[in-house]
Amino acid sequence: MTLPLLEATGLTRHYLMRRGLFGRPVEVRAVNGVSLALERGRTLGLVGESGCGKSTTGRLVLGLERPDAGGVAFEGQPMPPPGTPAWRALRARMQMVFQDPLGALDRRMSIGAQIAEPLEIHRIGDRPERVAQLLRDVGLRPDQAGRYPHELSGGQRQRAVLARALATEPALLVCDEPISALDVSIQAQVMNLLVELQARLSTAILFVSHDLRAVRQVSHRVAVMYLGRIVEEGEPDAVLHDPAHPYAQALVSAIPHPGRRQRRVLLQGDPPNPADRPSGCAFHPRCPAALPLCAQEDPVLKPRPGDGRRVACHVAQGDLPARKAA
Incomplete structure (x- = not known):
């Protein structure tokens, strides 16, 4: 069996947050026991509401932040300590x-100087030609190397950022909401570019986004996060067409489908305060299918027989028969 390029196990990251100006600090669980794996040439889409821990997970797998618990292995070897x-x-x-x-x-x-910077840091030679080729790879002209960021459009700036990230020929790219600040037409160009570059370079991509349509377009697997935990993970067709977790069902129902009527799953209440996490399953106060067990016991993310996905839900796992909401 081939080892995954990247494997994260039980990643946990907590922060101390003060309630009010003179309040006592409380612990916020930004990432709470996240495990994931990513193979070469594959894309894992990480989706969820703002504040669910997606971006923190991306920084943890790169070692940009130190986890409080858990670990990351790259090419089968533990990640060295940051710094x-x-x-x-x-x-x-x-x-x-x-x-x-x-x-x-x-x-x-200038854009060219910034693309050349990682080449200088890692002592990779032939810089002028390499910079020109990188610009061509992302759809920019070599003569744009002398321009400054304010002289480029939003889409061109994102291409320049991608060229700089690709300068060292990385095996892994973590893309943190890479299209959210772009116009719709430019979003499609950047996503197509990522797919083309991955096909050519076999780069693994962790694609962090709240846009399920973008995730569906570029991902080989999708993981849905809620309040610091992955609640469902599997093939895009399974997760985004027939979600098993009630939270994933609500997310998918919010995707507009022109010309097709669909039932919208409306959740009750607001997302809970991460500093005051509910007992049991964190989603149970908003879940239309919640059981008494859900308030008492936090479900484990585990494989669901027959469809190749992992789900953290007592109802979806068949622990007890679901009851209809009142």
Whole structure:
């Protein structure tokens, strides 16, 4: 059996947050026991509401943040501690594409200089020709290397960020909401570019997004997060056409389908405060199919027989028969 390129096990990251100006600090579980695996040349889409822990998970798998518990293995080897020489050397093989391309670029440096920077850091030669080729790879012209970020459009800036991330030929890309700040037409161009580059370079991609339509287009597997945990994970056709977890059902029902009527699943109440997590399943106060067991016992993410997906739900796993909501 081939080892996955990236494997995260039980990742946990907590923060201390103060309630009010003089309140006592309380613990917020941003990521709470996340496990995932990603193979070469494959894309895992990580979806969920804002604040569910998607971006923190992306930073944890790259070692940009240190987990409180759990660990990450890259090519079968444990991730070196952040900041060490071994970790810096490994970072050449793992890169991140940020949400805001203008914020990710230095406005005082030309695009070409910023693409060349990782080549200089990791001592990769032939820089001028390499920069020109990278610009061509992402659909920009080599003569645009001398331009500054404010002289490019939003789509061109995101292509420049992608060119910089690809400079060291990474085996893994973590894309954190890479299209959310772009126009719809430019979003399609960037997603098509990611698919083309992956096919050519066999790069593994962790695609973090709240846009289920984008995730469906680029992903080989999809993982749905809620309040710091993965609640469902499987093939896109299974998760996005016939979701098993009630939260995933609500997410999918919100995707508009022109010309087709569909039943919208409306959730009651607001997402719970991460600093005051409900007992048992964190979703049970909003779940239309909740059982008494759901308030008492947190379901484990485990394989569901027959369809190749993992689900953390007592009802979907058949622990007890579901009852209709009143």
